[in-house]
Amino acid sequence: MPAVDTLVCFALYAANRTTTQAYRALLEPFDLTYPQYISLVTLWVDGEQTVKSLGEALQLDSGTLSPMLARMEAAGYVTRTRTSRDERVVTVSLTERGVALREELAHVPRCIAAGAGFTDADDARELIDALHRLTDAMKDLRDHPDAVLASVGAPRRTA
Known part of the structure; x- marks a missing residue:
């Protein structure tokens, strides 16, 4: 058994990668990517929203989201409009x-x-x-690494 097969991080990586590939196989006949699909699902269920709120929901930055939405608009799936109250809001x-x-x-x-x-x-x-609990725990580790390092007795390396 390869060493990586004993790592939680690799099991998650492999599951994510393979799941995305499965979605690709199902979505390819519709010329859609997985991020486009989850954008559509969000709009189907939650309705019209700002680019900012869509990006937050999907955890996508504007550099990824804006070109993707432009492609979806060109394909005729969505429209993007600026609000009259604030031209910055799409x-x-x-x-x-x-x-x-x-x-x-x-x-x-x-x-x-x-x-x-x-x-x-x-x-x-x-x-x-279970995945939501894991995500919350990893966000906590990301945001507070010193607390987790201290809890396991690991040294904090300084640059």
């Missing part, structure tokens, strides 16, 4: 074609669930909850 809305894609892509979550071996919604919910 709102993203689904077009009729973007709304119609929801039905065309309805099979994607079912395929992912089947591929993951989920037998019901509770299986998926358990994994999602």
Whole structure:
């Protein structure tokens, strides 16, 4: 067994990478990327929103999000409009074609669930909850490394 197979970080990396590849296989016939798909899902469920709030929801920076939204707008899935109150604020809305894609892509979550071996919604919910707990813990480690280093008795290296 390779050494990396014993690391939590590598197991997460490999699962993320492979899951993204599975989405790519399902989305390729629609000429969509995974980030475009999750943008559509967010707009389908949460409705029209600002580029800023969409970026926060998807954890994407504007350098990634803006060109992606431009491609989605060129494909006819979304529109971007500046608000009259503040020209700096851009709102993203689904077009009729973007709304119609929801039905065309309805099979994607079912395929992912089947591929993951989920037998019901509770299986998926358990994994999602565990991953959210992990994400929160890693954010805490990222934001407060000294506290975690001290808790495990590790030295803090100074530059």
